[in-house]
Amino acid sequence: MTDTVIETRALTKRYGRVLAVDRLSLQVPRGHVFGLLGPNGAGKTTVMGMLLGLVRPTSGSFSLLGTSGGGRDALRRIGAIVETPAFYPYLSGRRNLAYFQGVMGRNDPRELDRLLELVGLAGRANDAFKTYSLGMKQRLGLAYALLGDPELLLLDEPTNGMDPAGMAEVRDLIRDLGREGRTILLSSHLLNEVEQVCDSVAIIARGRLVVQGDVAELLRPQEQVRLRTTDDAKALTILTASDEVEAASAEDDALVVTIAHERSSELTALLSKSEVYVTEIAPLQVSLEQYFLDITGENGERSE
């Protein structure tokens, strides 16, 4: 059993003159909830489409569940939602699921009941799909993706169109599915969603991989503390001159100091020598959003 469930090697997709995905190399470990993060138009859906065989890659290769190019057997072990869930508008939610279950060669009404209950659609299961709200359509899409108890889930913007409560429910569900040992590739442009749900993340911009790694690992190098002192101006001068401090700046009514985590305790001693006393000190957790903006905004061209 391989430890890498999805591996892409220089995967490229070109639509005429537009390069949608540019030599993307990803590794998604087994059992991880893996976020594919990027702004709209970054190429996330195209990557998903290529993995599912919906979109033919221009060049490069990939393997899914140990099968090169994602063969027939591999695809049967995958559940997916790509873009807005698409179903037959005149069929009910239950009949839509029954159809797709039947196409998979199975007929298990109890599975339909269980999945409809799981996604909170049991009460509307017999209503026509065309009467569903976007959030309900997303829920049905999630139920569809879970048909056949797949070991790999590809979820493209699964909370799109949902209200905050619905988003929270779906995120909980995704976390639970991840805890069950499933590998999940979750594409999203919602940074907090990826931060809350994912173990690992790959950030892509303009079709190129910007960075890939564990969410916690990516945030760790950005260790900063927020500091208030008895004399902020004097403290800033001292800190800026210090070799231990990587950077220091005044922001609002406090100082933000970048310093290696293990040395942050030395700040108070350093300042007290000059009779500047720390009145407040707290680690400043850099959000994924800030990190994302740092590397895709001003430094958006930085890649690999």
Place this chain on the structure above:
Amino acid sequence: MTAEVLALTRWEWYKLRRRRLPWILLLVNVMLMQFTFWVSYASYRAGDEITLGVDPSTGIVGAVPAEVLALPNSAVFGLLASHGFVAILIIILTAPVTATGYGWGTTRPVRRVSDTRWLFLAAKLILVALLGAGATLVGTLSVTLSSQVAYVTLEGGRGIAASAAWGELIRTFAKVVYGLFPWIALATLFAVLTRSTRLAVGLSLGYAVVESIVFESLTGFEWFERVSGFVMSWAIDDWLGSTEAQLASIGIGDDSSLGTAAAVAAQAEALRGFLVSLAYIVILNCLSFWIFQRRDIAGAKGE
């Protein structure tokens, strides 16, 4: 593989039977065949003979006697007279069966669970072919029923006598159903090509109109006479038989006017029509499968 295609066909039917379209088309088909029959009946009541059609070169082709109202002639006549309408109906059914998957984006999830795309398209083609045969059968049965009613209302079938064998009805049924296949292939190709129901129906019907109107105007040219047998709808007509041959085949009209040589020529035309139709079916379907297999599957077009 065969079992999988048949299973997919069953599931195609599962969702198609819940749409209104196939039932509306079936109703229209029955009404058209009934219309054909009862016009013949009304004409018979008005006089003793029914004018079947007009050949532009020779004038009136055939005046159909009362036998057309009796079984199995009535059913054979109904099948032959309505096959042009049925072709239009099958186009209207075929295009959405494939194109709505693109419009609603449902081809994507199906693809996920059935990665060998051609199976999916094959199931759709088989379903439409079966529905075409089914609709033709229902239409034929409705004419059979009407024929019985007509027989009773004509005071015990005044002057009506069956002359064609029931085997001829089965043969004609099979020929008419086969004559639908090139249209199914054409509409499927346009559906896969355009990914739009409206465009696929429009292009398929447009093609049929071009063949029947534009090509008809070219019949005066000698060069066209040489290639006309290879035009799709004309090849289907050849397969079904010319009007004279149709009449003769069901024992109506003047058999002797055909003569042995003409009968042999009609058989040769029918064979050529069969082969040309087969070529259209194979080529158009190969193109459809090739495009369906290769092209990226996009999301819903919202159509």
